[in-house]
Amino acid sequence: MVITSGKLRGNELVKHITALSAAGVKAIQLREKKLQAGDLLLITKTAISKIGNSDTKLIVNERLDIAILSRAAGVHxxxxxxxxxxxxxxxxxxxxxxxxxxxxxxxKAEKDGYDYVLFGPVYKTPAKVKYGKPQGLKKLGEVCSSVKIPVFAVGGINPQRIKKCINAGAYGVAVIREFADTKNIKKAVKGFRKELGSL
Amino acid sequence: MKKIGRLYLITDTAIQKKYSHYQIAQFAVKGGADVIQLRDKTLSTSELIQTAIKIAALCRKHNVTFLVNDRVDVALVANADGVHLGKEDIPIKEARKLLGKNKIIGGTAHSLAEAKKCEHEGADYIGYGHIYPTKTKYKPEKPKGTEQLKLIVSKTGIPVIAIGGISPLNIKEVMATGVHGAAVVGSVLKSSNPLSTLKLLRKNIYDRKK
Known part of the structure; x- marks a missing residue:
């Protein structure tokens, strides 16, 4: 799963999503807190029409109204x-x-009926400094063994760390930074695909 | 029923810290506000929903219309009477798909063209302003004044709610334009006695013709 960085705007963001989808990324979470609702809806709708029949699931952060109106696959x-x-x-x-x-x-999230959880930050990451110290692989393992729903490890994930997360019981990983650079998608995809098999 | 009253109060906890959204709603129903709009750009979704559910219950009890700013999903979850949408928010037509024809959707206009656009897209009313100088929101443009307001009112087929710098001192002049109603924020929330200010506004709206 790739989480968008919040740094791209308008058409650039649509292009980025399309490129991620074309590269085989299975899930993209749109985390764009600075975008106004009107822009976010338009971007989500445009991106969904472009990625059309691909396997990529687009997941909208927080805004259920936008997720429904854009016919997104999910809401986070x-x-x-x-x-x-x-x-x-x-x-x-x-x-x-x-x-x-x-x-x-x-x-609690499992009990409430959510389909999956994101757990982190597993490693140190600038994006999530506000949540304090990294939680580490041991904690990730504890979380994975206490729920049956898929757990995605998030926070400082790079290709070298994937196996460790999967071995700890994670279903998958969620990545922001490694896929944030539009010029580097192919390289990032290659590195991640090698470790994960599929994206 | 779609009921858009004349005295419209926006809860704002950014321009003042003395009252919470719910406290504002409490004196709003007591002071005779017809419409309460919950406006908050910083609360988390869960906190916003909790606040909206509480205010919705209060408004229902007092037969006051309750609208949520921007968040159509929050309006749905809290079963509010509708939403107020700014120009950067979800388009009116899209919001209508989620809310259906029985909920109220308000649009925002700063010109006649924008007012017409809102009407065309199916808004139930238009918020138009700012009429007078205001400190509640940063406004680079000049205030519209009552002459402009009169023009908008005469050329629009749906209720117009005037906003921006409206207080008990100028509300009679605003209502004299034929406008449907007036929205207030700062003049009430920053007044030393919000309840009496609201009552005075209400008196000045409804007693005009006596």
Missing amino acids: STSNGIENRYIRKFAPRMLSGKSVHSVNEAV
Whole structure:
């Protein structure tokens, strides 16, 4: 899973999503907190029409209204984000994910009915400094063994660290930085594909 | 039922820290506001939903219209009466798909062309302004004034709510343009007695013809 960096605008962002999809990325989470809702809806709709029949699932951060209107595959709820019961009420078939930072939060997310969780930061990462120290592989392992739903490891993930996360029980990894540079997608994809098999 | 009243109060916790959204809603229903709009750009979704659900219950009890700014999803979840959308928010037509025809959708206009566009897209009312100088929002353009407002009102087929710098001192002049109603923020929330300011605004709106 690739999470967008929030640094690209308009058509550049659409192009980036299209390129990620073409490279075989299976899930892209649009985390664009600075975009106004109107722009975000337009970008999401345009990107979805461009990636069309590909295997890529587009997941909108936090805004259930935009996820529904753009016919996105999923919606992702941040720490204080939208509760799953509301997602189910208005979009029963939509994928729903939740960011968690502890075993308790992961167990609660599973109980609430989310389809998957993002756990992190596993490693040190500038994007998530506000969540404090990296949680490490041991904690990741604890989270993975306490829930049955897929756990994606997030935070400082690079190709060299993937196997360690998977061995700890992670279903997959979520990456921001390594895919943020539009000029480097091919190289990043190659590195990740080698470790993961598919993206 | 779509009921768009004349005295419209926006909860704003950025221009003042004394009152929470819910506290504002409490004195708004007491002071006779017809519409309450929850506006917050910083709260998390879950906090915004919790606040909206509480205010929606209060408004229902007092038969006050409750709108949510920008977040169509929050309006749906809280079963609010509708949304108010700015120019950068989800387009009116798109919001209508989610809310259906019975919910209220308000649009924002700063010109006649924008007002016409909102009307065309199916808005139930238009917020037009800013009429007078205001400190609530940063406004690089000059205030529109009441003459401009009168023009907008005469050329639009849906209710116009005037906004921007409206206080008990100038609200009679605003209403004299034939505008449907007025939205207030700073004049109430930063007044030493918000409840009495609201009551005075209400009196000045509804007692005009006596």
